Amino acid sequence: MSVLVFRTTLPRFEYLRPKSLGEALELKAKYGGDAMILAGGTDLLVDIRMRAKKPKYVIDIKGVKELSELKYVEGRGLEIGSAVTLSEIERSKVVKEKFHVLWDAVRQLADFPLRTRATLAGNIANASPASDSAPALLVLGAEVELSSTRGTRKLPIKKFFKWVKQTYMEPDEMITRIFVPEPPRDSKGMYLKFTRISVEDLSVVGIAGLAANPKEPEKRIVRLAYASVAPTPVLVEEVEEIFKHDKPVKELIREAVEAVKKKTSPITDVRGTAEYRRHLIEFGTAYLLNRLLEVIE
Numbered sequence: 001m002s003v004l005v006f007r008t009t010l011p012r013f014e015y016l017r018p019k020s021l022g023e024a025l026e027l028k029a030k031y032g033g034d035a036m037i038l039a040g041g042t043d044l045l046v047d048i049r050m051r052a053k054k055p056k057y058v059i060d061i062k063g064v065k066e067l068s069e070l071k072y073v074e075g076r077g078l079e080i081g082s083a084v085t086l087s088e089i090e091r092s093k094v095v096k097e098k099f100h101v102l103w104d105a106v107r108q109l110a111d112f113p114l115r116t117r118a119t120l121a122g123n124i125a126n127a128s129p130a131s132d133s134a135p136a137l138l139v140l141g142a143e144v145e146l147s148s149t150r151g152t153r154k155l156p157i158k159k160f161f162k163w164v165k166q167t168y169m170e171p172d173e174m175i176t177r178i179f180v181p182e183p184p185r186d187s188k189g190m191y192l193k194f195t196r197i198s199v200e201d202l203s204v205v206g207i208a209g210l211a212a213n214p215k216e217p218e219k220r221i222v223r224l225a226y227a228s229v230a231p232t233p234v235l236v237e238e239v240e241e242i243f244k245h246d247k248p249v250k251e252l253i254r255e256a257v258e259a260v261k262k263k264t265s266p267i268t269d270v271r272g273t274a275e276y277r278r279h280l281i282e283f284g285t286a287y288l289l290n291r292l293l294e295v296i297e
Contacts (some may be wrong), residue, residue, distance in 0.1 A: 010048055012033040014057045021066045021147070024059055024174065029214025031057045033171040035116040038062075039083055040118040043126040049278070052243070059174075067176060072297070074261070077179040082121035086133075087250040089120060099180055101208050105136035108193045121175040124160065127167045127232070134161070134233035135208035136191055137180065138225035146170075154179065161232035181250045184212035184221050192288050194280050196271055203228045205280040211292035217246040222289070228271070229264040229281060236263045254287045260285050 016035075020278070028035055038044055044064045046054040061067055067083040068186035072094045080089065089095050089106050094102040109132040110118060112150040124144070144156045146169055155168065156177075162168050169175070183189070189210040195201040206227030213219040222243040225235040238259040243252055266277030 005023070010045070011051065011054060013055050015060065016057055016059045017063055017100070017197065019063060019177065021064055024061055024064055024147050025147060026061070027057070027059050029058075031173045031207075035059050037125070037174050039122040039125075040085065041122075042114050043117040043122060044129075059128060060205075063105040067261065075182055077182045079119055080178040080180070082119060082175045082177060085122070086110075086115040086118050086120060090115060095149075099140060099183060099189075099232050100181065101139060101210055102133070103189055104189065105132045105193075105206075105208060106189040108132055108191060110211075120178060124157070124178070125167065125175055127161055127163075127165050129231055129233065130170060130202045130206070130228045131163055131233055132191065132193060132203060132206055132227060135227050136189070137178070137219070137227035138222040138235040139189065139208045139210040140180050140183060142181070143179045144175055145179065146173045147176040148174070148197075150174045160237050164231045174271055183210065187212035187221065188292050190288065190291065192284050194252070194284065202271060204278050205284060206231060206280075207284045207288050209288045209292050211289075214249075214293040222292070224260060224285065225286070226260070226264060226281070229266045229277060231265075234264060236260050238263065249293055253286055256280055256289060257285050 016026060016027055034055060036044060036055040036057050038060045048185060064083060067081040068093060069081045070084045070088055071079045078099060086106050086109060092111050120133055123131055137157045142157045144157055144160050146153050146155060160167055187210055192207045193203045196204060208225045210220040210223045220243050222239055224239045227233050236259060239256045242255050242259060260281060264275045264281055268274045
């Protein structure tokens with residue numbers, strides 16, 4: 001007879017709740033890798049309960065006002081504090097209108113109750129290959145602001161992810177803001193998510209697309225990024241170069257699909273086989289490009 005043992009209690013750690021950014025950074029500097037940042041906790045607390053992560057200290061930044069601001073500056077772009085929730089982003093009219101691909105990805109991430117707690121910063125800090133927000137941020141050319149008592153640096157999000165559940169943050173650093181530059185004028189964006197059961201599930205494949213000036217080859221901008229197809233979220237930079245050529249759009253779409261297939265390495269897991277993922281990559285890429293480039297309505 002087999003017996004399953006469920007752990008329902010959290011292991012012991014010291015809970016710290018700083019009131020300012022300076023205090024939070026001091027705590028992270030003091031405890032380094034022994035301390036983990038809690039913004040929403042929807043990933044962290046699950047990992048702690050499962051003993052996948054064993055911090056000695058948990059630093060809750062929800063009460064830090066400097067990190068709770070969602071601000072848009074026309075011509076510059078969007079600033080998203082690391083304590084801003086996904087539901088705040090989802091409710092933002094300016095995000096929906098100007099940064100639609102991000103809004104589209106966020107609204108499909110988890111379910112409504114989780115989005116009221118989870119944060120965008122937490123979603124990318126978790127560094128899951130299945131992150132829904134990461135592909136949208138990749139096609140938008142976002143930057144991650146990393147802060148410590150040593151100073152602040154900005155890292156392009158395409159250089160942020162190292163491996164599965166690993167980033168290029170240093171042990172004494174924390175995400176303070178995410179910067180999303182103003183998208184190209186009149187651009188269109190969308191996020192296509194394939195799941196096993198519903199949008200509340202993790203993606204089997206996720207595809208973010210951004211396009212501008214589809215009828216003008218010399219000005220055309222097309223970007224594609226993917227979730228659940230490699231050890232990290234993937235921006236296929238070759239796609240943008242392909243669409244600079246003055247060829248029939250259908251031919252360019254075929255070339256883009258081939259480029260994406262070469263840059264992705266799907267695996268078989270509980271959500272789908274590698275073969276099924278390759279099919280979704282091919283079909284989803286063509287469908288998304290047809291939509292964004294107005295080949296089909």
